[in-house]
Amino acid sequence: MTDDTRSDISLRVNDATYQLAVDNRRTLLDALRDDLSLTGTKKGCDHGQCGACTVLLDGDRVVSCLTLAVVADGADVTTIEGLAGGGELRPIQEAFIRLDGFQCGFCTPGQICSAVGMLAEHAAGWPSAVTRDDSPERTPELSEEEVRERMSGNLCRCGAYPSIVRAILETSVREAVSK
Amino acid sequence: MREFAYQRTTQIRDALSSVARHDGARFLAGGTNLVDLMKAGVESPARLVDIRSLALGGISESPDGGLVLGATATNSAVAADPLVRRRYPALSQAILAGASGQLRNMATVGGNLLQRTRCAYFADPSEPCNKRAPGSGCSALGGAHHNHAILGWTEHCVATHPSDMAVPLTAFDAVVRYETLDGPGEVPLSEFYLPVGDRPDRETALPDRALITAVVVPAAEVAGKSRYRKVRERASYAFATVSVAAALDVQDGVVRDVRLALGGVASRPWRARLAESALRGGPVTAERISAAADLEVAAAEPLRDNGYKVTLARNLIEAVLTDLAASSGAASGGAAGNGAAGAGEESDG
Ligand SMILES: Cc1cc2nc3c(=O)[nH]c(=O)nc-3n(C[C@H](O)[C@H](O)[C@H](O)COP(=O)(O)OP(=O)(O)OC[C@H]3O[C@@H](n4cnc5c(N)ncnc54)[C@H](O)[C@@H]3O)c2cc1C
Ligand code: SF4
Ligand code: FES
Ligand code: FES
Numbered sequence: 001m002t003d004d005t006r007s008d009i010s011l012r013v014n015d016a017t018y019q020l021a022v023d024n025r026r027t028l029l030d031a032l033r034d035d036l037s038l039t040g041t042k043k044g045c046d047h048g049q050c051g052a053c054t055v056l057l058d059g060d061r062v063v064s065c066l067t068l069a070v071v072a073d074g075a076d077v078t079t080i081e082g083l084a085g086g087g088e089l090r091p092i093q094e095a096f097i098r099l100d101g102f103q104c105g106f107c108t109p110g111q112i113c114s115a116v117g118m119l120a121e122h123a124a125g126w127p128s129a130v131t132r133d134d135s136p137e138r139t140p141e142l143s144e145e146e147v148r149e150r151m152s153g154n155l156c157r158c159g160a161y162p163s164i165v166r167a168i169l170e171t172s173v174r175e176a177v178s179k
Numbered sequence: 180m181r182e183f184a185y186q187r188t189t190q191i192r193d194a195l196s197s198v199a200r201h202d203g204a205r206f207l208a209g210g211t212n213l214v215d216l217m218k219a220g221v222e223s224p225a226r227l228v229d230i231r232s233l234a235l236g237g238i239s240e241s242p243d244g245g246l247v248l249g250a251t252a253t254n255s256a257v258a259a260d261p262l263v264r265r266r267y268p269a270l271s272q273a274i275l276a277g278a279s280g281q282l283r284n285m286a287t288v289g290g291n292l293l294q295r296t297r298c299a300y301f302a303d304p305s306e307p308c309n310k311r312a313p314g315s316g317c318s319a320l321g322g323a324h325h326n327h328a329i330l331g332w333t334e335h336c337v338a339t340h341p342s343d344m345a346v347p348l349t350a351f352d353a354v355v356r357y358e359t360l361d362g363p364g365e366v367p368l369s370e371f372y373l374p375v376g377d378r379p380d381r382e383t384a385l386p387d388r389a390l391i392t393a394v395v396v397p398a399a400e401v402a403g404k405s406r407y408r409k410v411r412e413r414a415s416y417a418f419a420t421v422s423v424a425a426a427l428d429v430q431d432g433v434v435r436d437v438r439l440a441l442g443g444v445a446s447r448p449w450r451a452r453l454a455e456s457a458l459r460g461g462p463v464t465a466e467r468i469s470a471a472a473d474l475e476v477a478a479a480e481p482l483r484d485n486g487y488k489v490t491l492a493r494n495l496i497e498a499v500l501t502d503l504a505a506s507s508g509a510a511s512g513g514a515a516g517n518g519a520a521g522a523g524e525e526s527d528g
Binding site: 004005007023024025027046047048051054060061062063066067068070071073114117118121124125126127128129131134135136148149150151152153154 | 182185207210211268
């Protein structure tokens with residue numbers, strides 16, 4: 001192994017900074033789970049097809065299985081462990097629990113991180129494939145159909161979709177009211 | 180996965196000379212295709228030159244009123260851009276019909292054009308595949324090919340190009356701009372993807388080690404009235420079986436301009452020029468739309484198990500053009516209905 005196949009990187013994960021020496025082949029997903037013991041982020045397919053590994057990278061939702069750790073050098077990463085602050089769950093986490101947004105729970109960290117990113121995208125006025133009036137002047141209303149389409153990158157083998165959609169819709173309404 | 184060196188560049192010149200200097204070096208953009216194929220053992224670069232810190236992420240208006248999409252602009256950014264949505268709605272719709280929210284946040288304009296086929300044999304190094312291992316044969320020709328090409332294939336490869344974004348870009352006459360150590364160049368998207376011939380491993384006219392810097396979309400009034408419609412095997416988050424990008428400009432019942440391209444049917448986005456010229460300059464009627472769709476797919480040569488795509492492509496062309504004609508209030512002769520899109524789960528783009 002020559003030196004240039006490894007890199008010293010700095011990751012800011014959930015507001016803590018970590019210095020790591022990684023093989024360039026390491027994915028962000030494996031670095032989080034195996035180097036930092038942050039096992040909340042799950043590995044489903046390892047090929048970008050299921051969304052279980054979704055994290056927020058500089059605020060944007062991405063799949064950490066196709067993100068190299070070395071690419072995330074210097075970036076801000078938020079995982080499911082970083083969403084709750086000061087012992088308090090985020091409204092979206094609380095809604096998943098109250099409305100049964102999961103069964104086995106394997107897809108849940110990815111669903112919740114994805115939902116946080118998705119709600120921010122929606123708030124920024126981004127359209128989706130089911131947005132009918134896609135003129136840039138209007139922010140599309142967040143219907144059940146919109147949530148399903150925008151969350152289609154997160155699969156749930158248990159089929160908890162109806163309650164996942166409900167939890168997300170309820171959270172978006174609450175966030176709108178509290179603004 | 181083979182070990183590799185990694186480097187980030189902030190200057191185009193540095194990126195170009197690094198890839199020129201190191202054997203087996205490749206540009207890395209969003210990584211959603213390259214990293215995936217490295218895991219599968221299909222790609223094994225010796226060095227990745229990360230281009231996301233280059234100043235190529237902008238989306239801007241060109242002097243003639245067209246668009247300049249920077250090579251590292253994310254798919255999400257392009258789809259959400261107000262200019263894109265207003266002037267080229269089919270482009271926004273096509274991007275949103277592809278992949279997932281997470282992947283679109285990572286994927287870039289340049290990487291999307293250069294993504295490789297989703298033929299399952301290509302992704303499996305234990306199978307013969309002329310695209311991956313030239314001369315080894317094509318496993319799909321007599322194998323599982325229900326989602327492969329019906330137009331423009333040869334016995335050397337029957338794969339399709341998977342990009343949704345490239346379909347409306349082809350319809351809108353986009354041009355790929357690139358940079359090499361010898362200077363800049365450009366190639367129209369219609370000539371960017373090479374005919375399959377007997378070397379399916381050679382996919383594009385991009386010079387060796389060139390860096391795509393932007394995709395330029397010329398101004399076109401017709402593009403303001405455009406649509407993308409994609410049929411796939413599930414309602415979302417799946418590649419196209421067949422897709423259509425169409426734009427129609429009707430004035431006084433006559434087709435002033437029309438653009439049509441198909442995805443999922445060939446090794447490249449298929450510009451439907453036969454149907455376009457059959458429609459251009461004439462009245463827009465149900466009969467003429469139907470005849471144009473027939474004409475375009477008449478040349479199709481389906482494989483053993485994908486004849487359904489011929490019907491699907493035909494009906495999709497008809498349905499999308501009929502919708503566009505109806506929304507321009509110009510349809511006559513019963514063309515205003517919503518044509519059947521054929522078999523398959525369908526989702527509007
Ligand atoms: C699960 C899944 C589902 C998907 N579904 C769809 C879909 O429905 N529709 C669709 O269209 N796509 C789909 N995609 C594909 C996705 O759109 C592409 O992977 C993505 O667009 C590639 O862009 P990237 O920036 O990540 O490219 P990379 O993976 O970074 O690069 C791809 C290739 O392009 C080269 N490259 C990148 N940028 C440049 C440049 N500027 N100059 C020269 N070379 C360059 C790289 O060297 C590499 O060879 C899907 C992907 C996945 C994983
Ligand atoms: S269709 Fe093309 S990519 Fe698929 S096995 Fe044949 S040669 Fe390979
Ligand atoms: S583990 Fe990353 S998308 Fe499935
Ligand atoms: S709750 Fe089991 S996979 Fe979603």
